[in-house]
Amino acid sequence: AQTVTQSQPEMSVQEAETVTLSCTYDTSESNYYLFWYKQPPSRQMILVIRQEAYKQQNATENRFSVNFQKAAKSFSLKISDSQLGDTAMYFCAFVPMNRDDKIIFGKGTRLHILP
Amino acid sequence: NAGVMQNPRHLVRRRGQEARLRCSPVKGHSHVYWYRQLPEEGLKFMVYLQKENIIDESGMPKERFSAEFPKEGPSILRIQQVVRGDSAAYFCASSQVTTGEGTEAFFGQGTRLTVV
Numbered sequence: 001a002q003t004v005t006q007s008q009p010e011m012s013v014q015e016a017e018t019v020t021l022s023c024t025y026d027t028s029e030s031n032y033y034l035f036w037y038k039q040p041p042s043r044q045m046i047l048v049i050r051q052e053a054y055k056q057q058n059a060t061e062n063r064f065s066v067n068f069q070k071a072a073k074s075f076s077l078k079i080s081d082s083q084l085g086d087t088a089m090y091f092c093a094f095v096p097m098n099r100d101d102k103i104i105f106g107k108g109t110r111l112h113i114l115p
Numbered sequence: 116n117a118g119v120m121q122n123p124r125h126l127v128r129r130r131g132q133e134a135r136l137r138c139s140p141v142k143g144h145s146h147v148y149w150y151r152q153l154p155e156e157g158l159k160f161m162v163y164l165q166k167e168n169i170i171d172e173s174g175m176p177k178e179r180f181s182a183e184f185p186k187e188g189p190s191i192l193r194i195q196q197v198v199r200g201d202s203a204a205y206f207c208a209s210s211q212v213t214t215g216e217g218t219e220a221f222f223g224q225g226t227r228l229t230v231v
Contacts, residue, residue, distance in 0.1 A: 004157075009155075033215075037222075042224065043224055043227075044222065044224050045206065045208070047220075050219070097216075098215055099215040100163070100213045100215060101213065101214065102148055102160040102163050102171060102174075103148070103160070103208075103220060106157050107156055108155075108157050
C-alpha cells in the first residue's frame, strides 16, 4: 500500500524567509505523480505544484519549487520569499500513473508566516 | 477550480438522522472522488466514481455510507443514522479523466458535517 508521510506537523517562519516542508512516501510503483496542495483557512484545496516521477528535473512554480529524490522517495517543497498569504496547511500527495486510482494524502504541515 | 460546487457548506444533524452531501463536478468532468477530513488530519479517501459506476469504494465504511454519481445530476454522498464520529469535513474532487493520467483534480470547498 502507498503511504505519504509528513514529519513536520507545524512550522513558523518570518515573512520573506525561505522554508522547506518535508515529505516522504512509500510505494512499489515506478511511475507516479506527486503533488503539493495548499489549504488556507477557507478550506479550499489548491494545487501548488506537481511532479512526474519519470522527470529528473525538479518542478518549479514561481516562488515554489520541489526537491524530488526518487531513490530516497523524498519530495520536499521549498517556498522562497514567503508571504503572509502562504499561511495554510500544506499536503503532500501521491497518485500512481496511468491507472484509475485515488490521490493519497499526507497528514499535512501547518505553516505560519509571521509578519 | 471554483467549478466544483458542494452543498451545503455546513450541515448539522442529530444522531440517527440522515445526511446528504451534494457535489456538482466541473462541467465535462466524469470522475468524482470523495474524501473525509477529520480535524488536524489529512484527507482520507472514501470513494471514487465515474458516471453511474463506483470504481473504488475501499475507503468507505461498509455500513451507513453510500455514494452515487448518476448520469444526470450531482454526485451524492449519503450517511444514514449519523453518529458523532461522522463529524468531519467532506470534500469532493473532480477530474476530466482519471488522476492517474496526470490530470489535475479540482476540489470543492467541502461540507462540514456536525452531528449533535
